Amino acid sequence: MARIGVFVCQCGNNIEGTVDTKKVAEEAQKLPGVVYSRNYKFMCSSPGQEMLKEAIKKHRLDGVLVSACSPHMHEKTFRKASDAAGLNPFRCEMANIREQCSWVHHDRTKKTGTVKGNDLTRMAIERLKRNRPLKKINIPVTRRALVIGGGIAGIQAALDIAEGGREVILVEREPSIGGNMARLSETFPTMDCSQCILTPKMVEVELNEKIKLYAYSEVEKVDGYIGNFTVRIRRKAKYVDEDLCTGCGECIEKCPFKAGSEFELGLTSRKVIYTPFPQSVPNIPVIDAPNCPKFQKDKCGACAVVCGPKAIDFKQKDTVVEEKVGAVVVATGYQMMPNERFGEYGYGRFKDVISGMQFERLASSSGPTGGEIRRPSDGKVPETVVFIQCVGSRDEAKGVSYCSKVCCMYTAKHTMLFRHKVKSGQAYVFYMDIRAGGKRYEEFVRKAIEKDGAMYLRGRVSRVYEKDGKVVVCGADTLSNSQVEIEADMVVLATAVVSRKGSDGLARTIGIGSDRHGFYNEYHPKLKPVETVNAGIYLAGACMGPMDIPESVNMGSAAAGKVLGLFSSEEMAREPIVANVNERVCNACWDCVVACPYSAIERFTVKNGQGDVMGMHAKVNEGVCQGCGVCVAACRSKAIDLAGYTDEQVFAAINAF
Amino acid sequence: MMKIPYYPGCTLNTVAKGLDTSARESAAALGFEMEELKGWNCCGAAFPLTPDNLIGLTAPAKVLLNAKKEGGGSVMTLCSVCYNVLKRTNRVLRDDKEKRSIVTGFIEEDYDGSIDVIHYLEVLRDRVGFEKIKEAVKRPLKGIRAGAYYGCMLLRPFKEMGIDDHEAPTIMEGLLRALGCEAVDFPDKAECCGAHLAMTRTDIVERLSGNVMRSAAGRGAELIVTSCPLCQYNLEKSQKKTLEETPGYREVPVVYFTQLLGLALGQDEDTLGLGKNLWDIRPLLKSKGV
Amino acid sequence: MSEHAQYEQTGAFEPKIMAFVCNWCTYAGADLAGTSRLEYRPNVRIIKLPCTGRIDPLFIIKAFENGADGVLVSGCHPGDCHYTTGNYHARRRWIAFKSLMEFTGIDMRRLHFSWVSASEAIKWVDLINGITEEVKILGPFVEYKGLKGEENG
Structure with a gap:
């Protein structure tokens, strides 16, 4: 027989006002298994808690019911008190007779409240009787992190985690880290050169002994759960032996073949054996096999001939490595929306219509023109440049519904860069609204307009066409209510920031959510901005949505902070409200596997000592299970139950109704 | 059949x-x-x-x-x-x-x-095929620089019509090339001709249609094809004004794409209704030796 | 069954409503009704579960068997589930389950499914008042009470 103690709280007059707590205590006393019952002024006060502890000891209680406020309020308090008195904290439960009884039924005769208070207490007692003691679950933590993506957000996260003394594996898909930021000429609102502030960080990554960098690699699979992930990484063949290569660049020098440069966005070409840009980290070239005659026709091989350390290896294959980590930071970044979608702006048809990112390269001193603004068609220095904002952003019909956030700022920056480099030049900007929320951002835009003379026209562009070596831009100026036609030498489109192609595929691989635009979902948009629904996986940077550099760095550091917090001890404890499978009853229909929102249930194969397969059953991974109970209701053979909310407990409460 | x-x-x-x-x-x-x-x-x-x-x-x-x-x-x-x-x-x-x-x-x-x-046009492109049309051509319209004028209605609204890219359509150019013409691309090929304003505000029609015609002529078009009777009417009708107003502008006949198709397929000129057009295409054909 | 006795005294029928609610949205919404000192009909008894996805259809049948005259199932709004998709499971199950309930002789006006978020105290109050009124008009649910007797006997 159970030995239950019942404590009915008056909560001053909060409960006592409409519930006769003495009567509730008396009624409870009559129930089988209840050995002790009383009411008290304030159960949550120190004397109240002490009383509870003493009663547990004195009456050898094996279960405690506190009939008081909402468990959301004080369940933790009373469980802690029970624990201190030697009672398993999960053998302490609450009945909510305040928020859901005394406060909502204002009958001063106490009749209504007492009847309901009795019912709620009785139901909770029956539930409590069938409550099993539960132990907090401890899971080991591998104190090593994986960072996916070597842009500024990923670099920041990796450096911070390494700084905190933990090992980091940084995986970058391209031959070099640096991401989109490496392409930028100068950065708003301070106008410092992007390369100058990024390159030192990239070098730091390379030199930091705690960071293992896998460049030119992709994450293929993430298995496991918080603290215990196994990651499979494909290291694409570079055809250059990393250990032997000294990065001298002789092979690049001598390579006679060229292909379009991805880094320069097609504005110029690169060699077929290449590093994306001179400051690449790691400084190890890769061979672009589809464009290399050695691979296609078995001709050339000049790189292998000139390579001193004999690092060129045409036979190299992709390799797959497996790493064990405890946390993952996803920082895969963004890309620009393909401009081809906007026929009215003539991108792809007219050479002198370029994207904002291409303009960055034209303005960059390491870019194809050495930092001189020259238009792509004939290399002429443009006198008149039209910048079109919101190309794809805030355009549900043809683009995306959201604001890309960075374009107002970088367009203002472009007009300034242009004016600084072409003194007689005139910049025109077609805009919808100027969104310059940020420290020193508004002042920056004002400067572009007032000091550097950019002409801002509020309106949209209807059409762009070529005429006698000019690009004619037709648009509306809604502030002067007129139509304008500008004969420009070059047009720059501020295209929308969109999620990386294939981002939803990666989301599925690692089990996190993404929105309809392909951006990854944070756990809570305000209060848990770097966590994901999959515990142990964190987000940083523009893979979550358009973001500028300061914000990406913030997020990178925030994610690193979360990771270091997780790594603060070798084990982590978690609430034991998890599902468990009765293996003998499970008929392996896998309905639960399909239903589980967390992929926490696996198909487990039972083998005997000889390794023969004896059968299969579902198995809950306690590290991953969040205790929602969807599997319990889905199970046809009633083989799964949820600790703390077992069928038995729920039915007992219903029966006591 | x-x-x-x-x-x-x-x-x-x-x-x-x-x-x-x-x-x-x-x-x-x-x-x-x-x-x-x-x-x-x-x-x-x-x-x-x-x-x-x-x-x-x-x-x-x-x-x-x-x-x-x-x-x-x-x-x-x-x-x-x-x-x-x-x-x-x-x-x-x-x-x-x-x-x-x-x-x-x-x-x-x-x-x-x-x-x-x-x-x-969709039947020609998707069911017959421009390649097949090219084979069927008996009288190739070699050397004729023709501009395809789409106007608004054929292409817009894009999501509902979907016949071709509404900003840079090419379906009629494809047909023109199959007939042996040289297709001339011009900026105003999908601009409005003035449409129903032909009844009330001829001045606007003259301006808009004039823009289209000048734009085409400026790119060297000697002939315009269209699929819309109202466009055809407006472009033709306003050309007198365009001629008066634009120094150096020379007349450009406007025909239906089917008329050009019929010509190339070797049909009798009379059944094609060429005589009904305001500006005769036949001198142009003659000058090109077609 | 002191409550029933009491209603019998006053003569008016007061229905008993059982509510199965999720811990994160509706339970918190009901708490908010309390902290806001709103008032509503006292006929409801709440059973808290982690998620509406945990609700076994049998719970509902058992509730009717044990004297409930009406049952409410309420959880987070679609898309707001604390467990990402638990409430979608509940919704799908509900669709399949509804026709079964009708078949077993339960008037669908006695069974309600709703979304109440942690901030929707007023919605909760209106919901409980509405259901209580509706079930009151329908009268006591007696069809299953015999079953319980047979089982016990």
Whole structure:
């Protein structure tokens, strides 16, 4: 027989006002298994808690019911008190007779409240009787992190985690880290050169002994759960032996073949054996096999001939490595929306219509023109440049519904860069609204307009066409209510920031959510901005949505902070409200596997000592299970139950109704 | 022979007879027959732009209903405006159950939007194929620099019409090249001609159509083709003014694409209705030795 | 069954409503009704579960068997589930389950499914008042009470 103690709280007059707590205590006393019952002024006060502890000891209680406020309020308090008195904290439960009884039924005769208070207490007692003691679950933590993506957000996260003394594996898909930021000429609102502030960080990554960098690699699979992930990484063949290569660049020098440069966005070409840009980290070239005659026709091989350390290896294959980590930071970044979608702006048809990112390269001193603004068609220095904002952003019909956030700022920056480099030049900007929320951002835009003379026209562009070596831009100026036609030498489109192609595929691989635009979902948009629904996986940077550099760095550091917090001890404890499978009853229909929102249930194969397969059953991974109970209701053979909310407990409460 | 149900529309029975006859002749030469709907009425000539003006959908709904009853599964048009009105009405009745039930109340018969509305150009591109047309050409229009003028109705709204890219369409250029012409691209090829303002504000039509013609002539077009009777009318009609106002501008004939198709397929010039056009194309043909 | 006795005294029928609610949205919404000192009909008894996805259809049948005259199932709004998709499971199950309930003779006006978020105290109050009124008009649910007797006997 159970030995239950019942404590009915008056909560001053909060409960006592409409519930006769003495009567509730008396009624409870009559129930089988209840050995002790009383009411008290304030159960949550120190004397109240002490009383509870003493009663547990004195009456050898094996279960405690506190009939008081909402468990959301004080369940933790009373469980802690029970624990201190030697009672398993999960053998302490609450009945909510305040928020859901005394406060909502204002009958001063106490009749209504007492009847309901009795019912709620009785139901909770029956539930409590069938409550099993539960132990907090401890899971080991591998104190090593994986960072996916070597842009500024990923670099920041990796450096911070390494700084905190933990090992980091940084995986970058391209031959070099640096991401989109490496392409930028100068950065708003301070106008410092992007390369100058990024390159030192990239070098730091390379030199930091705690960071293992896998460049030119992709994450293929993430298995496991918080603290215990196994990651499979494909290291694409570079055809250059990393250990032997000294990065001298002789092979690049001598390579006679060229292909379009991805880094320069097609504005110029690169060699077929290449590093994306001179400051690449790691400084190890890769061979672009589809464009290399050695691979296609078995001709050339000049790189292998000139390579001193004999690092060129045409036979190299992709390799797959497996790493064990405890946390993952996803920082895969963004890309620009393909401009081809906007026929009215003539991108792809007219050479002198370029994207904002291409303009960055034209303005960059390491870019194809050495930092001189020259238009792509004939290399002429443009006198008149039209910048079109919101190309794809805030355009549900043809683009995306959201604001890309960075374009107002970088367009203002472009007009300034242009004016600084072409003194007689005139910049025109077609805009919808100027969104310059940020420290020193508004002042920056004002400067572009007032000091550097950019002409801002509020309106949209209807059409762009070529005429006698000019690009004619037709648009509306809604502030002067007129139509304008500008004969420009070059047009720059501020295209929308969109999620990386294939981002939803990666989301599925690692089990996190993404929105309809392909951006990854944070756990809570305000209060848990770097966590994901999959515990142990964190987000940083523009893979979550358009973001500028300061914000990406913030997020990178925030994610690193979360990771270091997780790594603060070798084990982590978690609430034991998890599902468990009765293996003998499970008929392996896998309905639960399909239903589980967390992929926490696996198909487990039972083998005997000889390794023969004896059968299969579902198995809950306690590290991953969040205790929602969807599997319990889905199970046809009633083989799964949820600790703390077992069928038995729920039915007992219903029966006591 | 492939039979395609055909909705001519009012204009093609009257002032734009040439568009109709040349299309029929060419179809026969290309191996399909345009089977005119037995019962048809005016398409309404304008798709109602206010969302609750459902009475404007009844005329086209009746046309579509008849087409369905006659059992073709699709109906083809030549006139850009008819195409626009019918296709958009069809879409409304297919996707919007509430509107459909109201329209049903008006016309006292239910039509579910299940047939396809297609344009002659789509038949040429997708069913016959420009390659095949090229083979069928008997009189290649070599050396003629022709500009394709699309106007608004054939292409827009893009999501509903979807015949081609509405900003940079190429379907008619494809046809022109198959006929041996040199297709001239010009910036204003999908701009408005002034449309119905021909009735009330000829000055605006003259300005807009003039822009189109100057834009085409500026790129060296010697000939304009179009699929819309109203565009054809406006461009032709306003050309006098354009000639007066624009120094150095030389006249450019405006013909239906089907007329050019008929010519290239070796049809009799008389049946193509070329004589009805305001600016004669024949001197140009002669000068090119076609 | 003191409550029933009491209602019998006053003569008016007061229905008993059982509510199965999720811990994160509706339970918190009901708490908010309390902290806001709103008032509603006292006929409801709440059973808290982690998620509406945990609700076994049998719970509902058992509730009716044990004297409930009406049952409410309420959780987070679609898309707001604390467990990402638990409430979608509940919704799908509900669709399949509804016709079964009708088949077993339960008037669907006695069974309600709703979304109440942690901030929707007023919605909760209206919901409980509404259901209580509706079930009151329907009268006591007696069809299953015999079953319980047979089982016990």
